[in-house]
Amino acid sequence: MRIHVAGLGYTASLIGHHLRRATPPSHSLVFLHSDEKAARNAPLGFHVQTKHSTTTSTGILHELYQDKGPIESLFVATRPFNSLKIIRDLAPRLSSNSTIVLLTHGLSVFQTLIERQYQDPERRPHFVFASLSHPGYFDPIAPPRQLSRRIIHSAVGNLDYAIEYDPRGRDFEAGFYDTNFTPDHRRPELSDIAGLSGDPELPRYRSLRNTIAVLQLTEALNPRWKKLEDVQVSLRRRVVFDSIIQPLGAVFGCSPKALFATPQALRMAHMVCNEASAVFAAQLRENAKAWVAGQPAEDVGNLLGMGRLSVELEPDRLFEDCVNMAKDDESMPNMLMALRHGRLTDIDYLNTYLLKLGRQFGVNMMMTAFLRDLVRMRVGISLDHAW
Secondary structure, eight states, rough: OEEEEHHHHHHHHHHHHHHHHHHHHEEEEEEEEEHHHHHHHSSSEEEESSSOOOEEOOOOEEETOOOOSSSSSEEEESSSHHHHHHHHGGGGOOTTTTTEEOOSSSHHHHHHHHHHTTSSGGGOOEEEEEEEEEEEEEEESSSSSEEEEEEEEOOOOEEEEEEETTTTTOOOGGGOTTTOOGGGGOOOOOHOOSSSSOOOOOOHHHHHHHHHHHHHHOOGGGEOOOOOOHHHHHHHHHHHHHHHHHHHHHHHTHHHHHHTTTTHHHHHHHHHHHHHHHHHHHHHHHHHHHHHHHHHGGGGGGTTTTTOGGGSSHHHHHHHHHHHTTTTOOOOSSSHHHHHHHHSSSSGGTTHEEEEEEEEOOOOOOOHHHHHHHHHHHHHSOSSSSS
C-alpha cells in the first residue's frame, strides 16, 4: 500500500507519524510537496513527545504534487482552499478506485468538491470524513529542518472517522445494525467494505478497505470507526464553534478565552448557535422527507425519528459546548494568523458554508452573516497604518 499525505502542519505530521508507525516498511508513506527544495528539506521522520513517552517514526518519503503515478490513498490535512486546489491538481492521479480522507473542514470541502469537481457519483473517489481531537504543536526549540522533526502532543483525544455513503449502494455500516449481536457489541467490519476473496468489486473498494484498516491500527490516536451521522454531528459542532471564534478572534485580535469573557461575544455566540441549530434541523427534515419518499410504504414505519436533530446540535447545547471549548483556550485563532500574514481566510468554508445552507433551507442567519461580513471588511480595510 502507498499512502500519500497532503499538508505540512501539525495535523498532517501527527497523522503521518502514526500512519508510518502503523504500517510495515513494505508500505510507503509519502508526503507531497509543491517544489523540489521543500521535498529535499523535509524530515524523514518525527519524534512525537507526549506527557508519558516519546515515539519515533522513520522512512517517510517525499515527492511532488506534479509527479505521475496513481494515488491509492490520500490524507488531506490542509486549509480548505488549499485542499480544493490540491485535489483538483491531483485529479489525473486520482480515480473512482482511490480514497480521500478529509481531516479539516470535511463537510464544506466535500460539498464544494461534489458541486465543482465530482458531480458524477460514479466517477467520484471514496471519501472518508475524519475528526482529530489531539491538540499539540511543533517543538519551537528544535530546528524544523532535520532528519526527524519534534512534535509536542500536548493532550490525548480521539480520531473519529466515517465513510461517505456509497453511490452504488454498498452498506459500509451494516455491522452497526447486525441483529446477531446486542447493540453494545455491534461493530463495523472491513468485510462490509469488501471481501478479500470472491468479491468481483474488490478493485473498486480495495483502497477504501486498506485505508480504514490502517486507521484502525493507529492505536495511540484512539481511532473510532463511527456512523457517518455521528461524525457529521462532530463536524457540524466544529463548524459552529469556528464560525464564532475565528471571525471574532480575527477582527478583535484576541484568544477565544478573552473573547468569551465579554457578554457581547456570548450574546453573539448564542445567536449563531440558534441559527446553526435551526438550519441543521431544516436540513435533516428535508433529507428525511427525500429518503422516505423513495422507500416502500411498508418500510416507512421503521424510519421514524431519522430526521430528528441530535441533542448535541440543539441551540443551548451548542452554546454550552462553545463556552466550554473557549474558556481555557488562549491560542491565537488561525484566521487571525492568516490576516496578519496576508493569507486567505477560511471564512467561506465556515460562515459562508452555513449561509448557503440557510438559503437552501429557508433559514434567516443574520448574525452568522454579520460575522462573515466583519471578516471581509477587515480583509479589505487596512487598520494598521500610521495616521
